[in-house]
Amino acid sequence: MGNHQHGDVDWEQLGASLTRRAEAYAPMTARIIEQLRAAQPRPRRIVDAGSGPGVIACALAEAFPDAEVVAVDGTQALLDLTARRAERAGVADRVRTHLADLPDGLADVGEADVVWLGLALHHLGDQRAALTEFARRLAPGGTLVLLEGGLPARCLPRDIGIGRPGLQARLDVAQEDRFNEMRAALPDVKDEAEDWGALLTAAGLTHAETRTHLLDLPAPASPTVRAHVADLFGRLSGGLREGLDADDAATLDRLLDPDDEAGLDHRPDVFLLAAQTVYLGRKGA
Ligand SMILES: C[S@@+](CC[C@H](N)C(=O)[O-])C[C@H]1O[C@@H](n2cnc3c(N)ncnc32)[C@H](O)[C@@H]1O
Incomplete structure (x- = not known):
């Protein structure tokens, strides 16, 4: 716990880029929060499990002024970012951070009216057991918000004028x-078909x-979107290089070159188009 490593991802290093992503996705998060509000108008305690740098935990605290938000993560550096962000947003009195190796370590957090799982469940080895544990933490009538699946983001046209289209x-x-x-590479990993609706039902x-x-x-x-897109391509370039042919690797290099007019820093055609699926599960009253 707190060693910054879950599986083979170094989350501490990712703090800044997770912040930029969540800031770019803020308009979408606002609509997901409205979806939650329709199901759960006045939550008193919200647990954001796998909260990362806390952009969403703070947005939840701002959206629900009567709620306490508990941001739970396995990486202290991300919880520190969360606490600093909560201070800046003026919600530090209602955003609590809690270091835990999920799905365990929630017993002393208390019953929640909402458990928010944003792109976090797929980082846990046994997703079925984890969902059951998160469902147990809900108060009667509470709502579990699961962000999983959707479509991969698109940021550039199919043909960008350099390299092979697509x-x-x-x-x-x-x-x-x-x-x-x-x-x-996750500890205790179990194969699970990703029928998230069925898994919510199986969790009770x-x-x-x-x-x-x-x-x-x-x-x-916008500068926020451009910074996120640069992170995205930078990460792909680092992590996927061996899966790409030489032409695509060269195109990525040009896109990431700050001095190249065809690069992401200068291109006029950079956009962000993404689709995120949200599953709501409700605990019986
Ligand atoms: C993809 S990030 C999502 C962050 C945030 N929910 C968001 O949507 O911006 C996944 C987060 O889950 C945390 N995490 C992954 N595995 C974990 C584990 N076993 N225990 C606790 N936190 C974990 C990581 O530290 C990271 O902050």
């Missing part, structure tokens, strides 16, 4: 392999709703 589709394929390797919850939210930020990209 780069992002090929990066998707390489990334699927990388994702499988990430999961295979009523699968109340599935909705997919669109993030549609057309070109020209």
